[in-house]
Amino acid sequence: MNSETKKCQNCKQNFTIEPDDFKFYEKISVPPPTWCPECQLMRRLSFRNERMLYRRNESLEGHEIISIFSADKPLTVYAQEYWQGDRWDPMRSARDYDFSRPFFEQLGTLLKEVPWQSLMNWNNVNSDYCNMTTDNKNCYLVFGGDFNEDCAYSTFNFYSRNVYDTYWVNKCELCYEDIDATNSYKVFFSQYFRDSTDSIFIYDGANLNNCIGCVNLRNKSYAIFNEQFSKEDYLKKFAEFDFGSYKKLIEFQEKFAQFKLEFPRRYAEIVKAPGSTGNNIYNAKKAINCFDIDNAEDLKNVFLAGWGLKDARNCNHLGHKSELVYDSVAIFSNTSRIKHSWITSASHDMTYCFNCRGSNNLFGCVGIKNKSYCIFNKQYSKEEYEDLVPKIIQQMNAIPYVDKTGKVYKYGEFIPSELSLFAYNETVAQEYFPLTKEQAINQGYSWKDPEPRNYQITLKTEDMPDHIKDVKNNILDQIIQCAHNIGTSDVQNCNEQCTEAYRIIPQELDFLRKMNLPLPRLCPNCRHYSRIKQRNPLKLWHRKCQCAGSKSENQVYANTIAHEHGENHCENSFETTYAPERSEIIYCEKCYLREVV
Numbered sequence: 001m002n003s004e005t006k007k008c009q010n011c012k013q014n015f016t017i018e019p020d021d022f023k024f025y026e027k028i029s030v031p032p033p034t035w036c037p038e039c040q041l042m043r044r045l046s047f048r049n050e051r052m053l054y055r056r057n058e059s060l061e062g063h064e065i066i067s068i069f070s071a072d073k074p075l076t077v078y079a080q081e082y083w084q085g086d087r088w089d090p091m092r093s094a095r096d097y098d099f100s101r102p103f104f105e106q107l108g109t110l111l112k113e114v115p116w117q118s119l120m121n122w123n124n125v126n127s128d129y130c131n132m133t134t135d136n137k138n139c140y141l142v143f144g145g146d147f148n149e150d151c152a153y154s155t156f157n158f159y160s161r162n163v164y165d166t167y168w169v170n171k172c173e174l175c176y177e178d179i180d181a182t183n184s185y186k187v188f189f190s191q192y193f194r195d196s197t198d199s200i201f202i203y204d205g206a207n208l209n210n211c212i213g214c215v216n217l218r219n220k221s222y223a224i225f226n227e228q229f230s231k232e233d234y235l236k237k238f239a240e241f242d243f244g245s246y247k248k249l250i251e252f253q254e255k256f257a258q259f260k261l262e263f264p265r266r267y268a269e270i271v272k273a274p275g276s277t278g279n280n281i282y283n284a285k286k287a288i289n290c291f292d293i294d295n296a297e298d299l300k301n302v303f304l305a306g307w308g309l310k311d312a313r314n315c316n317h318l319g320h321k322s323e324l325v326y327d328s329v330a331i332f333s334n335t336s337r338i339k340h341s342w343i344t345s346a347s348h349d350m351t352y353c354f355n356c357r358g359s360n361n362l363f364g365c366v367g368i369k370n371k372s373y374c375i376f377n378k379q380y381s382k383e384e385y386e387d388l389v390p391k392i393i394q395q396m397n398a399i400p401y402v403d404k405t406g407k408v409y410k411y412g413e414f415i416p417s418e419l420s421l422f423a424y425n426e427t428v429a430q431e432y433f434p435l436t437k438e439q440a441i442n443q444g445y446s447w448k449d450p451e452p453r454n455y456q457i458t459l460k461t462e463d464m465p466d467h468i469k470d471v472k473n474n475i476l477d478q479i480i481q482c483a484h485n486i487g488t489s490d491v492q493n494c495n496e497q498c499t500e501a502y503r504i505i506p507q508e509l510d511f512l513r514k515m516n517l518p519l520p521r522l523c524p525n526c527r528h529y530s531r532i533k534q535r536n537p538l539k540l541w542h543r544k545c546q547c548a549g550s551k552s553e554n555q556v557y558a559n560t561i562a563h564e565h566g567e568n569h570c571e572n573s574f575e576t577t578y579a580p581e582r583s584e585i586i587y588c589e590k591c592y593l594r595e596v597v
Contacts, residue, residue: 008036009407010043021300024313028326030339031412033314037289037301038539040314044329045429046417046445047342048317050132050143050155051528052426052497054451058082058118067118068131070451073421076115083117090114090367094378097364097392104401104409107352107364108419110376114366116355116421120343132317132330140505141524144317152508153524155531156304164511165520167531168280168292176517179531180269180280188243188517189253191534192269200243201256204265204596210234212241213256215263216596225259244468246518262556264547264587264595267576279536279577291538291577303538327414340414351389352415363389405444416444423448425497431532434495450500457481457501461521468518475504475519482523496529536577543580545570545588552585563594 001019008015015036025032033040049068056071057064058079069077078088093114098106120132127139136142137149145157154166161173169181178187182194190202199211208217210231212224222234229237243249270276273284278291284306285297293299294306301314308321318331325331325338333345341353349361356368361382363375373385380388396411403409403416417424424430424445425437437447459478465471479501484494502523512519520527546553549567563570572588587595 004032006032006034008039009034010039011036021313024300024311024326028324028337028339030326031410033327034408034413037314040301040327040414041303041316041538042429042433043414043417044316044327044342045432046424046427047415047420047422048132048329048428049422049426050428051141051525052422053119053129053131059115065118066128068120069116069118069421070426070448075112075421077118078115080117080119080121083115084122088115090369091371091374091377091379093366094374095376096378097376097388099391099395100399102399102401102409103352103364103392103396103411104415104419106376107366107415110364110366111354111419111421114355114377116367138507140507150507152505153527155528162511164508165524165527165531167528167535174511174515176511176515177527177531179534186515188515189249201252203256203260212238213252213259215260218597242467244516244518246464246466246521249518261583261585264552264557264585264592265578266592266596267543267545267574267578267586267588270589277540277575289540340412361385363392403444407444418444418446420446425495430495430497431529432538436495453500455479455501461486464519464521466518468512468516471509471513471519473509476506476509479503480519482526483521484523484526494526497525499523499525537579538577539579540575540577541579542573543576543578543586545572545574545591546586547588547591552587554585557585559591559595561594563591 001022004017005014006017013036017032053066054070055064056067059076065079067077069075093110121130122134124130125137127136129140130136130142132144133142134146139148140152142148142151143155145154147159148157149161151157151160151163153164156168157163157166158170160169163169163172163175165177166175167179169175169178171183172181174186175184176188179191184193185197187196188200193202193205195206196208199208201213202208202211203215205214205217207219209221211220214223214226217223217226222229222231224237241252268279270281273281273287275286276284277288281287281290281293283295284293287293287296288300290299290302292304296306296309298311302312303316305319307319309319310323312325314327315325317329318325320332322331322335324336328338328341330343331338335344335346336348338344339351341350343355344350344353346358347356347360350356352364353362354366356362356365358370359368359372361373362368365374365377368374368377373380373382375388393411401409401416403418409416424440424447426448440447457479459480461481461483482498482500482502484498485500547563547570549569551558570588570591574588576586578584578586
């Protein structure tokens with residue numbers, strides 16, 4: 001079978017389907033996609049609200065709860081504990097399939113009729129303001145992070161304690177404003193580091209302690225801007241920097257940003273992952289065009305997955321020993337043969353299923369637990385089910401759903417975004433593929449304007465104490481203006497789900513005082529978006545190594561050791577998340593390892 005080039009139904013750009021893709025589609029009985037992988041990802045992400053929380057009344061007794069569903073959404077929403085119990089029955093929403101109406105139209109109705117839990121937040125202890133998480137204790141505004149204690153304002157933090165404002169940290173403690181970190185203690189404002197302690201402003205470091213503003217270092221202590229100091233001189237310089245001052249910290253941050261550009265960067269973070277392309281891939285095998293993968297094999301076009309995942313295509317947020325998954329979101333716990341589904345665990349042979357658990361052989365179901373052979377939440381015998389499903393698939397192709405922009409949805413497409421329970425800017429799609437309100441509406445997405453605020457700002461950004469030592473306890477009573485909200489009530493020029501104002505919580509203030517760090521000037525959402533911007537996009541460009549002999553192409557970096565290509569330009573090329581117009585120096589794996597390891 002040969003490769004085939006198709007034009008994406010959404011973005012109108014060409015994309016290629018390879019022979020191994022056709023084999024996978026045949027194995028799981030789906031037709032080839034009509035959307036390119038990037039547009040498929042945007043569509044799936046438009047169904048995942050991670051961090052937008054609201055107050056609304058639950059649907060049984062009417063008491064107020066915290067929920068991912070805003071009060072204006074006409075849904076039945078139960079408190080999470082009630083939803084997880086057995087006192088309600090999703091089979092009450094069962095209905096016959098109507099062969100005169102498009103499948104997705106009927107599924108969209110079912111999505112809105114079956115009750116939903118207020119949050120996706122399991123086994124938490126004193127961690128009510130968290131979502132898409134499990135087994136957290138004393139956590140606040142943690143999203144997608146599991147098995148943490150005493151953490152706040154973090155996303156995808158795991159097995160960590162006392163970390164604040166982090167993104168993708170694992171087994172860390174007393175860390176702040178860090179991204180992509182492992183097994184570290186008391187490290188602040190750093191990215192891509194592991195096994196390090198008592199350091200600040202680190203980029204690409206390992207086994208460091210007491211280092212400041214260092215790049216590409218390994219196994220070092222008492223270094224500042226990659227220069228070695230004695231312990232006594234280091235401590236003297238550290239005191240002079242005085243990172244408790246917001247002004248001085250920002251000045252250092254800007255200096256460090258320029259310093260980082262003087263060093264080569266690895267074309268991609270791909271470690272122990274043969275046959276893989278993408279970024280942030282660890283302990284994997286044959287992960288093609290994948291991002292944020294750990295411990296997985298035979299993947300393609302997959303984002304944020306692993307933990308034993310095998311044989312999956314065009315998926316995101318999934319893993320934990322699942323396999324044979326296609327075009328789906330949030331699939332976990334030994335689940336297999338899942339297609340076009342969202343939030344499914346401990347199940348197999350599921351198609352177009354949403355928020356279903358412990359089940360098998362379901363088609364077009366919502367909220368089902370521990371059932372088999374159901375269609376639109378109606379129970380069938382095995383024989384009836386196997387007879388009816390092919391007829392529905394045939395009808396999906398004969399009477400497809402057409403959205404308001406004219407895109408056609410037959411069998412094999414994920415549910416249209418216009419049927420999502422969330423507006424585009426409430427979802428993770430806005431984080432990775434940001435759109436303005438006008439752009440989103442023109443592309444067929446819905447948009448949610450900020451809800452009216454019922455508070456008054458009591459402390460403006462410019463009036464905040466510069467140094468943490470000058471912060472009084474009454475800061476806990478203040479409603480602080482987000483720096484993105486200066487001079488406007490509608491947060492002009494901010495497209496980051498800005499909350500306009502925020503508060504400092506007691507444990508946060510205690511942490512900042514102990515670590516001698518200044519108060520943040522942005523609301524939690526804007527801080528989250530600033531971390532997202534520091535990571536590379538979920539996109540690859542074909543580029544050539546920029547090692548030009550003894551120096552980098554731009555003559556900024558001088559190699560410290562001779563490379564295999566000598567004084568000649570390195571001929572290696574690769575797929576990288578660094579766009580060609582960017583200013584970073586990008587080296588291939590061999591040239592990078594000669595300089596760093």
